[in-house]
Amino acid sequence: MKLIPCPLNGLRPADEFVYGGEVRHMPDPATSSDAQWARYVFNRSGIAGVKHEWWCHIASGFWFILERDTLTDEVRSSQHVAQWHSTVHV
Amino acid sequence: MAWRLLKIGLSKNYPEPRMFTPPARLAPTYDAVIIGAGGHGLATAYYLARDHGLRNIAVIEKGYIGSGNTGRNTTIIRSNYLTPEGVRFYDRSIQLWRDLGDDLDINLFYSTRGHYTLAHTDATLRTMRWRAEVNKHLGVDSELVDAAAVARALPMMDMSCAGHAPILGALYHAPGAVARHDAVAWGYGRAADQRGVEIHQQTEVLGIETTGGEVSGVRTSRGHIATRCVISAVAGYTPRILDMVGLQSPIYIHPLQAMVSEPLKRWLDPIIVSGSLHVYVSQTARGELVMGASLDPRELHNTRSAIEFATSLSTHMLELFPFLAGVKVNRQWAGLADMTPDFAPVMGLTPVKGFYLDAGWGTWGFKATPVAGKTMAATVASGRNDPLITSFDWWRFERFELTGEKGAASVGH
Numbered sequence: 001m002k003l004i005p006c007p008l009n010g011l012r013p014a015d016e017f018v019y020g021g022e023v024r025h026m027p028d029p030a031t032s033s034d035a036q037w038a039r040y041v042f043n044r045s046g047i048a049g050v051k052h053e054w055w056c057h058i059a060s061g062f063w064f065i066l067e068r069d070t071l072t073d074e075v076r077s078s079q080h081v082a083q084w085h086s087t088v089h090v
Numbered sequence: 091m092a093w094r095l096l097k098i099g100l101s102k103n104y105p106e107p108r109m110f111t112p113p114a115r116l117a118p119t120y121d122a123v124i125i126g127a128g129g130h131g132l133a134t135a136y137y138l139a140r141d142h143g144l145r146n147i148a149v150i151e152k153g154y155i156g157s158g159n160t161g162r163n164t165t166i167i168r169s170n171y172l173t174p175e176g177v178r179f180y181d182r183s184i185q186l187w188r189d190l191g192d193d194l195d196i197n198l199f200y201s202t203r204g205h206y207t208l209a210h211t212d213a214t215l216r217t218m219r220w221r222a223e224v225n226k227h228l229g230v231d232s233e234l235v236d237a238a239a240v241a242r243a244l245p246m247m248d249m250s251c252a253g254h255a256p257i258l259g260a261l262y263h264a265p266g267a268v269a270r271h272d273a274v275a276w277g278y279g280r281a282a283d284q285r286g287v288e289i290h291q292q293t294e295v296l297g298i299e300t301t302g303g304e305v306s307g308v309r310t311s312r313g314h315i316a317t318r319c320v321i322s323a324v325a326g327y328t329p330r331i332l333d334m335v336g337l338q339s340p341i342y343i344h345p346l347q348a349m350v351s352e353p354l355k356r357w358l359d360p361i362i363v364s365g366s367l368h369v370y371v372s373q374t375a376r377g378e379l380v381m382g383a384s385l386d387p388r389e390l391h392n393t394r395s396a397i398e399f400a401t402s403l404s405t406h407m408l409e410l411f412p413f414l415a416g417v418k419v420n421r422q423w424a425g426l427a428d429m430t431p432d433f434a435p436v437m438g439l440t441p442v443k444g445f446y447l448d449a450g451w452g453t454w455g456f457k458a459t460p461v462a463g464k465t466m467a468a469t470v471a472s473g474r475n476d477p478l479i480t481s482f483d484w485w486r487f488e489r490f491e492l493t494g495e496k497g498a499a500s501v502g503h
Contacts, residue, residue, distance in 0.1 A: 001398060015398070019388035038488040042340040042431055046329025048391035070343075070389045 004055065005078040008062045020054030023065060023084075050076060052084070109280045110155075113288040116312050120148045120288075122319040122470065123308050125295050125331060127151030128160035129271070130448050130455065131323035132278035132289070133463020134470075139285035141464075142471035147287045150310060152294040156275030159325040162393075162425035163456040164348050164370060164382040165271045166361055168205050170232045170263040172221050172498035175481035176434065177228045179461060182478060184265055186460035194277035198269045199375050204360040205266020206240065210255040214365060218261035221498060231264045246357060252409040255366055266361050268372050268380075274459055298334040298445070305335070305444030321446040321470060323462075326391065326426025328449040335442045339449075340487055341428045345386040346453050347399045349422035351414075353377035365499075367406040378420065381407060385427060385453065393424040427452045434493035437466065437482045438475035446470055447484065453499065 002014040027040050045051070048071040055066045065084040067076040098105055122138060124131045127149045138144040151157075167187055169180035191198045209215040218234055225232035240260045241249050250256045279289055290312065297309040298320055308315045322331045328341050358373040368384045383403045400422050408415055429452045430436060436450035448466045451458070465476040475483055481493050 002396075022389075035488055038490065039338070042487040043338045044329075044340060044342040046339065046341050046343055047333055048330075048343075051389075053388075071391050073390055073392060073394075 002073070004066065005075060006055075006057045006062065007064050007078050007080050007083075009057055009060060012057065016058055018056045018058060020056060020063070023052045023054060109276050110283045110289055113290060116148065116290060116293070116310065116315055117146075117288070118314070119146075119316040121146040121317070122321065123147075123315055123317045124149045124321045124323055125308075126158065126322065126324040127155045127275070127279065127289055127291065128158045128323065128325065129156070129274045129278060129459035130160075130451070130462045130466070131321070132275055132282055133459050134321055134323060134448065134466040135287045135289075135463075136278050136282040136285070137463050137467035138470060139282055139287050142467055144471070145286040147282075148315065149282070149287060149289045150293045150295055150308070151289065151291045154291050155279050155289065156272055159425045159427070159451070159455060160271055160275045160459075162348065162423060163271060164372070164380045165268045165374075165456060166205070166363075166370065166372060167200075167267040167269060167457040168263055168361075169230050169265065169457075170205065170207070170221055170225050170261060170498065171495060172217070172224060173434075173481075173493055173495055174224060174228060175493060176495050176498065177225055177230055179465075179478050179482075180457060181228065181230050182464075183458050183461035184267075186464065187267065187269065187457075190274075190277070190460055194281045196273055196277035196280070198273045198277060200267060200269045201375065202265060202267045203372065205263040206235075206244070206360055206362050207261040207263070208240070208257050208362065208364040208366075209259045209261070210251065210257060210364070210366040212258070215259055218259070221261055225263070233262055235260050235262045243360065244362070246413065247362075247410055248412055251364075251367065252412070255409065268361065268374070270375075271456060274456075278459075278463070295331070295334075298331070300335060300442060300445075303441075303443055305442060318444045319446070319470060320444060321448060321466060323448040323466070325428050325449070325451055325455065328428050328447075332447075335440075335445050337440060337442065339436065339484075340431050341436065341450050343389055343391055343426050344429055345390050345393065345424040346382070346384075346427045347386065347395050347403075347422060347424045348380065348382040349395075349400055349403065350374075350381070350420050351379040352418045352420050354379065354417065362410070364406070364410065367409060369403065369406045369410065371407065371410075379407075379414075379417075385429070386424075391426060393426065395422040395424045431487070432492035433495040433499050435462075435479075435482045436484055437462070437479045438469045438484065439473075440484050450482075454495075 294311040299307040361372040363370040430450040
């Protein structure tokens with residue numbers, strides 16, 4: 001079984017987690033146009049690459065940010081959401 | 091047989107006729123370039139040549155014919171969808187499938203088996219009733235059958251599913267069929283080749299050139315092509331091709347895995363699908379059980395297949411058919427599925443003039459091969475989306491008009 005590093009629980013089997021999709025920046029719904037909003041709602045960066053993703057450890061209900069290469073399935077880093085927010089300015 | 095093989099092995103010239111003539115080099119210009127020599131790409135080329143008189147067409151394939159999802163799917167053909175636009179589209183496909191072998195002069199092993207989608211909950215039964223009524227309204231043969239009817243038709247199945255998911259009924263779809271997927275690609279390929287279409291295997295598309303918002307050429311690993319018409323019929327690589335023309339789409343990639351058992355004496359005639367148990371299974375003409383499950387749960391651009399998949403699918407198979415416990419799995423594999431938010435394809439014109447898309451085929455593309463080829467060819471020839479595909483168009487997302495076909499996905503994804 002593939003193991004996923006969780007910042008709270010350490011290395012755990014992949015089937016203890018759910019994948020929540022890539023971390024994306026939400027445009028301001030009050031000011032964005034319908035077209036911009038549709039792009040945010042539906043479009044995805046479908047090309048393979050290293051992406052930051054939402055993951056949740058189901059048993060502990062803990063959401064965190066996993067950095068993963070979607071071509072090789074290699075995990076690059078795993079961090080608390082707060083830690084992610086402090087290093088990235090979106 | 092052995093002598094004949096030896097003679098073929100020793101002879102200088104290959105004594106059998108080849109399916110295709112491999113063209114020596116790329117021409118500097120084509121009327122249309124199709125990316126991807128899978129069923130969809132080759133069918134589009136064939137109908138463009140046969141029905142619309144286009145001859146100067148190149149189909150560009152990075153690997154070999156049918157090496158993508160055409161050769162990786164579980165070959166199930168059905169039209170028992172949920173939305174009227176979906177039912178009409180896939181029903182047209184079944185009509186084309188029925189005489190496709192004659193049309194292409196190849197044995198597709200097209201075999202009408204009947205198709206049971208099992209319901210283990212009241213909620214599933216409700217969706218099935220809905221699907222059956224939509225189907226009947228549009229002249230498609232589907233009906234809701236009760237548990238007794240299922241048990242009569244499938245006496246070898248454990249109706250209680252090991253006691254924890256009792257079968258309450260099923261959606262029965264008589265036209266459900268299977269076909270030999272490789273032969274579909276070969277048949278369309280040969281028929282297109284006979285009409286002058288060039289199929290270039292081992293040729294990778296590196297870039298698509300546009301001038302003033304219009305397609306003007308394609309860069310490939312074997313040289314440059316000038317063309318004003320490009321049709322992308324790839325799976326798993328659609329976002330990369332779209333990036334070449336500067337487009338973003340809702341398409342995202344998850345792997346879908348499948349496996350096949352050793353050959354068994356014929357015991358399973360219909361196709362069995364259980365959404366709750368994440369299983370679909372049919373028996374091939376050779377006696378193997380072809381089995382599939384739901385999508386892998388995360389984005390991945392990799393066709394690796396893992397033991398977790400084989401164990402989990404086998405567990406569910408044994409809940410339905412406990413007597414298979416001693417049967418061995420021969421092979422397992424994966425394909426890359428182009429998923430869309432509404433479980434419907436993305437087809438036809440795009441914001442880039444001369445760039446057409448036949449994509450978003452997720453886990454439902456094989457059955458659509460003939461109708462996708464037919465409607466894409468009509469769309470390219472007329473410059474307008476064919477009436478059968480208008481609900482699958484590129485702009486439906488920004489109109490917030492999704493097609494909502496998720497309820498008819500073969501297993502819950």
